[in-house]
Structure formats: C-alpha cells, structure tokens
Amino acid sequence: MWGHLHAARLPDGYPQFFARAEGGHVWDADGRRYVDLMCAWGPVVLGHRDPMVEAAAARQAALGDTLNGPAPVMVDLAERLVDRIAHADWAIFAKNGTDATTGCVTIARAATGRRAILVAEGSYHGALPWCTPVPAGVTPEDRAHQHRFRYNDLASVEAAADAAGQDLAGIIVTAFRHDNVVDQESPDPAFARGLRALCDRRGAALILDDVRAGFRLHPAGSWEGLGVRPDLSAFSKALGNGHAIAAITGREALRDAAARVFLTGSFWCAAVPMAAALATLDALATRAVVPRLAALGQVLREGLAERARAFGIGLRQSGPPSMPLLLFDGDADFRLGRAFCAAAAQAGAYLHPRHNMFLCAAHDEADIATVLDAAEAGFRALRAMPGAG
Amino acid sequence: MWGHLHAARLPDGYPQFFARAEGGHVWDADGRRYVDLMCAWGPVVLGHRDPMVEAAAARQAALGDTLNGPAPVMVDLAERLVDRIAHADWAIFAKNGTDATTGCVTIARAATGRRAILVAEGSYHGALPWCTPVPAGVTPEDRAHQHRFRYNDLASVEAAADAAGQDLAGIIVTAFRHDNVVDQESPDPAFARGLRALCDRRGAALILDDVRAGFRLHPAGSWEGLGVRPDLSAFSKALGNGHAIAAITGREALRDAAARVFLTGSFWCAAVPMAAALATLDALATRAVVPRLAALGQVLREGLAERARAFGIGLRQSGPPSMPLLLFDGDADFRLGRAFCAAAAQAGAYLHPRHNMFLCAAHDEADIATVLDAAEAGFRALRAMPGAG
Numbered sequence: 001m002w003g004h005l006h007a008a009r010l011p012d013g014y015p016q017f018f019a020r021a022e023g024g025h026v027w028d029a030d031g032r033r034y035v036d037l038m039c040a041w042g043p044v045v046l047g048h049r050d051p052m053v054e055a056a057a058a059r060q061a062a063l064g065d066t067l068n069g070p071a072p073v074m075v076d077l078a079e080r081l082v083d084r085i086a087h088a089d090w091a092i093f094a095k096n097g098t099d100a101t102t103g104c105v106t107i108a109r110a111a112t113g114r115r116a117i118l119v120a121e122g123s124y125h126g127a128l129p130w131c132t133p134v135p136a137g138v139t140p141e142d143r144a145h146q147h148r149f150r151y152n153d154l155a156s157v158e159a160a161a162d163a164a165g166q167d168l169a170g171i172i173v174t175a176f177r178h179d180n181v182v183d184q185e186s187p188d189p190a191f192a193r194g195l196r197a198l199c200d201r202r203g204a205a206l207i208l209d210d211v212r213a214g215f216r217l218h219p220a221g222s223w224e225g226l227g228v229r230p231d232l233s234a235f236s237k238a239l240g241n242g243h244a245i246a247a248i249t250g251r252e253a254l255r256d257a258a259a260r261v262f263l264t265g266s267f268w269c270a271a272v273p274m275a276a277a278l279a280t281l282d283a284l285a286t287r288a289v290v291p292r293l294a295a296l297g298q299v300l301r302e303g304l305a306e307r308a309r310a311f312g313i314g315l316r317q318s319g320p321p322s323m324p325l326l327l328f329d330g331d332a333d334f335r336l337g338r339a340f341c342a343a344a345a346q347a348g349a350y351l352h353p354r355h356n357m358f359l360c361a362a363h364d365e366a367d368i369a370t371v372l373d374a375a376e377a378g379f380r381a382l383r384a385m386p387g388a389g
Numbered sequence: 390m391w392g393h394l395h396a397a398r399l400p401d402g403y404p405q406f407f408a409r410a411e412g413g414h415v416w417d418a419d420g421r422r423y424v425d426l427m428c429a430w431g432p433v434v435l436g437h438r439d440p441m442v443e444a445a446a447a448r449q450a451a452l453g454d455t456l457n458g459p460a461p462v463m464v465d466l467a468e469r470l471v472d473r474i475a476h477a478d479w480a481i482f483a484k485n486g487t488d489a490t491t492g493c494v495t496i497a498r499a500a501t502g503r504r505a506i507l508v509a510e511g512s513y514h515g516a517l518p519w520c521t522p523v524p525a526g527v528t529p530e531d532r533a534h535q536h537r538f539r540y541n542d543l544a545s546v547e548a549a550a551d552a553a554g555q556d557l558a559g560i561i562v563t564a565f566r567h568d569n570v571v572d573q574e575s576p577d578p579a580f581a582r583g584l585r586a587l588c589d590r591r592g593a594a595l596i597l598d599d600v601r602a603g604f605r606l607h608p609a610g611s612w613e614g615l616g617v618r619p620d621l622s623a624f625s626k627a628l629g630n631g632h633a634i635a636a637i638t639g640r641e642a643l644r645d646a647a648a649r650v651f652l653t654g655s656f657w658c659a660a661v662p663m664a665a666a667l668a669t670l671d672a673l674a675t676r677a678v679v680p681r682l683a684a685l686g687q688v689l690r691e692g693l694a695e696r697a698r699a700f701g702i703g704l705r706q707s708g709p710p711s712m713p714l715l716l717f718d719g720d721a722d723f724r725l726g727r728a729f730c731a732a733a734a735q736a737g738a739y740l741h742p743r744h745n746m747f748l749c750a751a752h753d754e755a756d757i758a759t760v761l762d763a764a765e766a767g768f769r770a771l772r773a774m775p776g777a778g
Contacts, residue, residue, distance in 0.1 A: 002481070002653045005458050017461050020452035029461055040455040043655055048453055061446075063409035064437055066429040066631040068739060069394050072406050072418055092391070095484040095633060096654040106518060106526035115528045127653045128517065129495060134651035137495035139504045144530035211655075237655050242455040244484060244633050244656035262523035264391045264516045265485040266432055266600075266626050267633035350457060 003134070004355075011338035011353060014345060021048035023362035026350060034350035035367045035374070037324075039358040042212055045238035045293075046283050047362020053241045053279045060275035071271035077278045081249055084281060086220040087229035088249035092258060094268050097211035098126030100234035100246040101172065103263050105130070107232060107250065108170030108205035111257035115145040116164035118157060118171040122179040125172060125209050133180065145169075151177040152185055154194040161198055170205035170232075171195055175213035175222035176319065181334075181354045183327060184319030192228040205231040205254065211246070212237060215284055216293060216322055216358070241280040243273035289361045290322075296359050296368060297321025303372040311379040325356040328382075336382055343381035349374035392523070393744075400727035400742055403734060410437035412751035415739060423739035424756045424763070426713075428747040431601055434627035434682075435672050436751020442630045442668045449664035460660035466667045470638055473670060475609040476618035477638035481647060483657050486600035487515030489623035489635040490561065492652050494519070496621060496639065497559030497594035500646035504534040505553035507546060507560040511568035514561060514598050522569065534558075540566040541574055543583040550587055559594035559621075560584055564602035564611035565708065570723075570743045572716060573708030581617040594620040594643065600635070601626060604673055605682060605711055605747070630672075632665035678750045679711075685748050685757060686710025692761040700768040714745040717771075725771055732770035738763030 001007070007016050015028030024047055026036040039045070046053060060073060078091040085091075094100055105117055125131040129142035145167070147160035151174075161168055173195060177185035199206040208230035213222045215238040223230065231254055236246035244267075250258055283289070298321045308315035314329030328336040337353030344351050349371040351357060390396070396405050404417030413436055415425040428434070435442060449462060467480040474480075483489055494506055514520040518531035534556070536549035540563075550557055562584060566574035588595040597619035602611045604627040612619065620643055625635035633656070639647055672678070687710045697704035703718030717725040726742030733740050738760040740746060 001459075001648075002657060003648065003651055004653060005658070006648070016458055017464075018453065018456035018458055019460065021456055022453075026453070026457060036457065038457045040457055041655060043455050048456075049450075054450070061438075061443070064407065064411075064415070066432050066633075067407035067410055067437075068415060068425065068427045068429055069405055069407055070390075071408065075406075095656065096488070098654065099485070102517065108526075109528065110526035127651050128491065129519075132651045134649070136646070136649040136651070137497075137499035139498065139534060141530040141533035144533075145528060242656075242659075244455075244659055244662075257525070259390075259392065259395070260523070260525040262392055262516050262521045262525070264393060265487060266430060267484065267631075268391060269394070270631075270633055273633075 011342040011345070013342050023047040024360055024364070024367050034345065034348055035363070035370045036350050037357040037359065037371060038350055038352055039360045040242055042237035042358050043240070043242045044360050045215060045289065046241045046280060047360045048242065050241055050283065052283055053276050056279035057243060057272050057276040060272045065272040066267050066270045070269040071274070073271050073274045073278060074269065077274045080278060080281050081247060084220060085233065085249050086224045087231070087233065087251055089252040090255050090258065091247050091249045092263060093274065094246040094248070094263065095244050095265055096126070097234065097236035097246055098128050098131070099265065100211060100236055100248050101125045101131065101209050102128055103248050103261065104207040104232040104234050105170065105172060106261050107248070107254055107258045108207060110261050111205060111254050112169045112203065114167045114169040116147060116167040116169055117145060118147050118149055118160045118164065120151045120173060121148045122182070123151065123174050124180065152188045152191045154191050157195060157198060161202060168202050168204045170207050171199060172207040172209055174209045175217065178212055178319060178323070178356050183316055184325045184356060187223070187226065189226045192223055192226045196228050199231065207231065208233045210235050213323065214238060217290065217320055219284060219290055239280065240273045240277040243276035245273040245277050287361055292361050293322035293359045294320070296363055297324060299365070300324065300368050300371060303368065304375055307372065307376050307379055311383055313379050313382055319356055322359045323356050326351065339381055339385060340378035344374040344378040347374035347377040400731040400734070402731050412436040413749055413753070413756050423734065423737055424752070424759045425739050426746040426748065426760060427739055427741055428749045429631055431626035431747050432629070432631045433749050434604060434678065435630045435669060436749045437631065439630055439672065441672055442665050445668035446632060446661050446665040449661045454661040455656055455659045459658040460663070462660050462663045462667060463658065466663045469667060469670050470636060473609060474622065474638050475613045476620070476622065476640055478641040479644050479647065480636050480638045481652060482663065483635040483637070483652065484633050484654055485515070486623065486625035486635055487517050487520070488654065489600060489625055489637050490514045490520065490598050491517055492637045492650065493596040493621040493623050494559065494561060495650050496637070496643055496647045497596060499650050500594060500643050501558045501592065503556045503558040505536055505556040505558055506534060507536050507538055507549045507553065509540045509562060510537045511571070512540065512563050513569065541577045541580045543580050546584060546587060550591060557591050557593045559596050560588060561596040561598055563598045564606065567601055567708060567712070567745050572705055573714045573745060576612070576615065578615045581612055581615045585617045588620065596620065597622045599624050602712065603627060606679065606709055608673060608679055628669065629662045629666040630669040632662035634662040634666050676750055681750050682711035682748045683709070685752055686713060688754070689713065689757050689760060692757065693764055696761060696765050696768055700772055702768050702771055708745055711748045712745050715740065728770055728774060729767035733763040733767040736763035736766040
C-alpha cells in the first residue's frame with residue numbers, strides 16, 4: 001500500500017478500499033456511500049464517470065489505446081491546450097504529475113545550460129528522489145543544485161537566486177501554497193510578478209507547478225488571474241477527469257530544449273486518456289466549471305464556519321474555497337482532525353484531516369448540505385471528546 | 390512529439406499517427422493496415438483490444454477507475470503477482486516502467502542505507518535524469534553513485550563492486566541485453582548466478598529490470614529459467630496488455646524499506662488498468678502465451694534468415710525470437726535498415742530498423758507469412774539500392 005493510504009495513517013473506521021463511484025459520490029468496499037470531497041485526490045473535476053468523458057474514452061477505446069505512436073486525438077488535445085493555456089505554444093504528454101514537474105526542471109536546465117533550481121521550502125512537486133518529502137532512499141546528490149526560498153517571500157527568492165548566481169536555470173513554484181498540514185496561502189500578486197521579473201532579468205525559466213490546482217482555479221492556467229505567465233507549466237490530475245495523463249506546456253523559446261530532452265514512457269501516447277482529456281477541457285468550458293466550483297466552495301466554507309462557531313470550535317479554513325483545507329486550532333497531532341473526519345464519514349461525507357480537499361462539478365447543493373450535516377456530527381464528536389473545552 | 394517518435398527519426402514514408410488497432414494489426418491515420426511487429430513498443434502481448442482484457446477493463450470502468458484509494462481488484466492483482474512471480478512476496482503498483490526501476494533503486498538504497506548502484510553500460514532503465522540515454526538537462530549529480538559494468542562480464546561487475554566498496558546498495562540489470570542499436574544478448578547463466586552470489590555476499594539488492602521482457606520470456610519472471618531470483622523486479626509494458634500500469638515486486642526482506650520510501654502518483658491506484666492486468670495475467674497462463682510467442686518467433690527468424698541468404702544480404706537477428714532485433718551488416722547509419730523497413734511497410738508489415746520488436750499472441754501463421762513477404766520486398770529494395778553488392 002502506498003504510504004499515505006496505509007491503514008495506520010487513516011482516521012479510525014476510515015475505508016481503505018473503494019468499490020465504485022458516480023458523480024460526486026463514492027462507495028467503499030463495504031457498500032457505504034459518501035459525498036466525496038477528495039475526488040480521487042484531485043483528478044475528478046467534473047464528477048466520477050462523467051458521461052461525456054466516458055463516452056469519448058469509450059469511442060477511442062473501440063479504436064485503440066496504446067499504439068505504435070500517437071492517435072490523431074493527440075494533435076487535437078495539444079491544440080486545445082495551446083488555445084486554452086495562456087502561455088502555451090506547445091504541449092507534450094506524460095502520465096504522472098511528477099513526470100511533468102521533472103520534465104519542466106530538465107527542460108529548464110537543457111534550455112539554459114545551467115543547473116540551479118529554486119524550490120520553495122515545503123512545496124510538494126512529486127514523489128521522485130529530487131522532490132519527495134520523505135528522505136528514505138534519497139541521496140544528497142539527488143537534491144544537488146536546489147536552493148530554497150519561502151513561498152510568498154520575494155526577498156527569500158532574491159537571496160536564493162543570488163546563491164545560485166550565474167547557474168540559475170529556473171524557479172519552480174506551486175500555483176498556491178498547498179504544503180501538507182499547514183494553512184494554505186494564495187500567491188501574493190507582487191510575489192508572482194516578482195518571480196516573473198527575476199526570471200526575465202536572469203534568463204531563467206519560471207515553472208508553474210499546476211498539477212494540483214490546474215483547471216480548478218482558472219481555465220487559462222492558475223496564475224492567469226494574476227496576469228503572470230510562466231515559461232513552463234506542469235499539469236496532470238484534473239486534465240483527464242480521472243484518466244491517467246499529464247502535460248507540460250511551454251513557450252516557444254523552450255520548444256527546442258523540450259525536443260532535446262529525452263521524454264518518454266511506455267503509455268505516454270495512449271489515446272484513451274487523451275480523448276478523455278479533450279472531452280474534459282470541453283466540459284470545463286461549456287459547463288463553466290471554475291465559477292461553479294468556487295460558488296459551491298463558498299457555500300461550504302460559510303456553512304462550516306457558522307457551525308464551527310456555534311460549537312465554539314477553532315476551525316481554520318484556508319486555500320481556494322474549491323480546494324479547501326480544514327485544520328483545527330491546537331491540533332498538532334491531528335487527533336481532532338481525525339476524530340472529526342471519522343464522525344463525518346459515519347454521517348456520509350468523505351473528508352480529509354490534513355490534506356486539501358477537492359470539490360467537483362457533480363456536487364450539488366444537496367451534497368453540500370449533506371457535508372455540512374456530517375460536519376455538524378463531526379463537531380459534536382469533538383465536543384464529546386475527553387478534555388474538550 | 391516525443392523524441393524517438395519524431396518524424397525526422399522515422400524511415401521515409403513511415404506513419405507517425407495511428408487510427409486504430411485490432412489483434413495483431415494496426416492501421417495508420419491514412420487507413421493503411423500493417424501486421425504490427427512493434428505492439429506499441431511492448432505493452433501489447435495478447436493482441437490489441439483483447440476481448441477478455443477489454444471486458445474486464447469495461448466491467449471495472451462501469452464501477453470506477455481513479456478513486457480515493459484502491460479498489461479490491463488491487464488485492465487480487467497483488468496476490469496473483471505474488472503467486473506468479475517466483476521471488477515476489479509483495480507488489481506495489483505505478484504507471485511507468487521508469488517509476489518501477491527508479492522505485493527499485495530507491496528501495497535498495499533505503500533497505501541498505503548505502504548509495505552505490507551498479508548499472509550496465511548502455512542498458513536502458515528509463516527516461517529520468519538518473520538513467521536517460523540522452524544528456525540534455527542532466528547534471529553529473531543525477532548520475533552520482535553509479536558504477537558501470539559490462540553486460541555478461543562478471544569480472545567487470547566485481548571491479549565495479551570493488552569500486553563501490555562498503556557503499557554497494559544494489560545491482561540493476563535488464564533481463565537480457567537489449568541495448569539500443571547493438572545485437573541483443575541472452576544473459577550468460579554464470580553471469581546471472583554470479584550477480585546473485587555477489588549481492589548475497591555483499592548484502593546488496595539484485596534488481597531485475599523486467600520492464601521490457603517481463604511476461605514474454607517466462608511467466609514467473611525472466612530469470613526463473615536460469616534459476617536466479619532477484620530481490621526486486623520492475624515490471625510494466627506487457628503487464629496490462631496496453632493499459633498503463635507498472636509494478637515493483639520484492640522479497641520479504643525488502644518490504645519494510647518499500648513501505649518507507651514515498652512511492653505515489655495521482656493515478657497509481659486506478660482500478661481499470663489493474664483489472665486489465667489481472668485479466669492479462671490469466672490469459673497469459675490459460676493461452677500458454679510464452680511458448681506460443683517463442684514458436685511464432687522461431688518461424689519468423691528462420692524465414693527471415695532463409696530469405697536474407699537467398700538475397701545474399703547480411704542480416705543479423707538477435708535476442709529471444711519473440712523479441713527480435715534485425716540489424717544489417719555494414720549499416721552503422723541505419724540506411725539499410727530504414728530502407729528495408731520502409732519497403733516492408735509499403736508491403737504491410739510494421740517493423741523497426743533499430744529497436745527490438747515484439748510479437749503478440751494474436752499474431753498467427755498468416756501474419757508471419759505476410760511479414761516474410763514484406764521482408765522479401767524489403768530485401769529486394771536493398772538489392773536495388775545504388776551501391777548494393
């Protein structure tokens with residue numbers, strides 16, 4: 001079992017295996033149904049088994065999936081991404097978010113002929129030795145040429161860039177601060193603009209890690225609302241509404257470097273996830289998913305805040321409302337969070353005690369009401385805990 | 390476009406995009422049909438769109454694919470692999486072959502608390518900076534703690550192990566020598582046994598990279614026929630008959646280290662590829678695929694040899710007959726190989742001028758006859774080339 005899904009790390013009574021899912025709901029292996037606020041840790045943005053996406057996937061599957069090269073749908077998908085993503089002049093496809101972030105770093109190094117990459121302390125960019133949050137099996141050399149800065153602290157970026165000196169190849173940064181187990185933070189617009197200016201000044205590549213947030217906050221790339229366009233973006237999760245796909249998009253100036261880097265994988269030209277991604281991008285636009293998620297998230301946030309206040313519980317909500325993180329005051333060991341989530345699960349809502357969650361477009365007002373009722377059961381459980389104030 | 394599929398690297402007139410595939414055949418975007426001897430560069434082992442595999446995938450897809458955790462099918466698949474693969478006491482799943490090889494190296498380092506890995510010169514273990522065959526964007530540190538040996542040269546392994554000294558964490562080795570553009574070599578049994586003995590003596594992990602060969606040469610792991618069992622194996626390609634999945638299997642002694650390493654990806658618990666893999670493993674057994682591929686490959690090999698002789702052409706065939714590599718004498722620039730493949734493609738067979746090819750169980754004797762006729766057209770084209778003897 002992958003570490004973060006190990007039974008020992010789940011709240012008491014939490015399901016470890018899942019039997020099925022539909023729209024905004026998931027059923028565990030014992031047949032219990034939940035309003036799903038994890039959405040497969042991000043990939044599901046329209047809803048599980050979205051009929052339009054699954055129909056597109058089935059049409060392609062009837063023709064073929066993993067072939068000797070790409071199917072024509074790859075051209076359509078690349079063109080759609082280039083149309084949609086503000087900075088993108090080209091796109092290349094992979095499987096994992098980590099494939100995309102690693103590819104961006106490698107392309108930045110190939111393009112500049114330099115080695116140093118600036119990485120924010122605590123940011124998650126994937127699960128390979130260069131970026132994994134867990135040190136087991138990692139050597140110091142796996143992290144060579146990395147300089148740390150603090151998210152939203154431009155002075156720390158300037159200091160890291162100075163430390164990198166003439167060797168600065170690029171800066172990789174998440175769309176917002178969604179580090180594990182700390183309150184989430186939106187990017188300060190001045191911080192984002194400062195990164196752009198620094199990269200321009202130093203001839204380095206600005207890499208936006210949009211794996212987690214991509215297509216949930218802005219249809220043209222998560223920093224488009226800030227008016228800041230990266231040189232390279234890494235996408236994955238929501239791109240295929242649950243089908244395994246990742247993408248790197250880049251500016252024209254990086255095209256040659258991207259072509260020189262050896263990027264490949266046995267299933268990277270699989271056509272079914274590309275057909276699913278094309279349908280997902282279409283649905284994101286026609287269904288106006290980004291504002292829909294934001295509105296649902298706002299109802300959830302306000303409802304949770306009201307109920308937490310009524311119970312006198314110190315609940316901290318952070319991040320974009322459509323990607324909420326819930327943390328409790330004085331809960332360093334997540335004892336409160338786990339008890340809250342366990343009670344909410346009993347009441348039919350699948351929440352997470354330490355990771356940000358994800359709404360999807362299949363959630364409706366009734367689902368949010370179910371989640372709020374389940375949260376109320378969770379707050380009640382906290383009140384009933386030994387030692388509760 | 391991924392580098393090796395770039396139009397500039399394809400033989401003249403070769404298709405770059407594919408419309409569909411069925412059984413042992415693939416159709417290009419212009420509707421031309423080929424007997425497919427690449428089988429998607431390895432994943433397709435039963436045949437494209439195998440009805441049993443696709444039915445299992447569709448049944449799981451109707452329930453759900455990428456969920457908040459694994460579906461019960463993961464347990465069935467892990468148990469099937471542990472039953473099937475001789476050395477395996479556990480299994481963990483990923484997407485890319487490179488995920489699996491990189492995971493094995495990281496687990497070996499975590500288990501031993503050492504850093505050095507022995508890697509054969511020219512062996513392909515994937516497309517990340519630590520192992521990519523192309524240096525663009527790679528730093529020297531990405532290759533730190535690697536010591537090189539020569540495949541099938543045990544003395545060179547001993548020398549590399551001595552260079553690693555007390556720091557030897559593991560040895561990674563492909564199931565046979567299938568380096569790009571050189572004749573393939575079977576593993577010398579004494580070489581394989583020597584690696585095993587060396588790892589035992591030094592407390593290092595023997596890692597078998599079975600990504601390309603796995604499930605094509607032996608159902609219990611490619612070195613089982615040699616009586617040599619690795620500590621860790623990396624599988625991918627054929628495991629899901631075209632569905633995106635990879636697996637690491639390991640011995641009990643490595644289980645704790647595997648649990649400590651942070652191995653994860655957004656789509657790694659996707660249930661559809663696991664259902665496909667379970668059906669593929671069943672079909673591999675019930676259809677006796679390994680001997681079937683070997684027999685078909687032998688017919689192909691003998692037919693090609695006979696025709697090459699008749700044309701007086703120096704054709705070298707190497708590797709297991711079910712994974713043939715065709716190289717021409719005096720063809721360092723692959724001019725002959727490309728002309729041969731271009732003519733064969735015109736005649737309805739999709740071959741590769743420099744990479745090993747893959748048979749699948751859906752190929753029949755008529756397909757092999759078509760390939761042999763196409764090869765004859767290829768040999769004729771070589772005879773007609775300016776400067777041909």
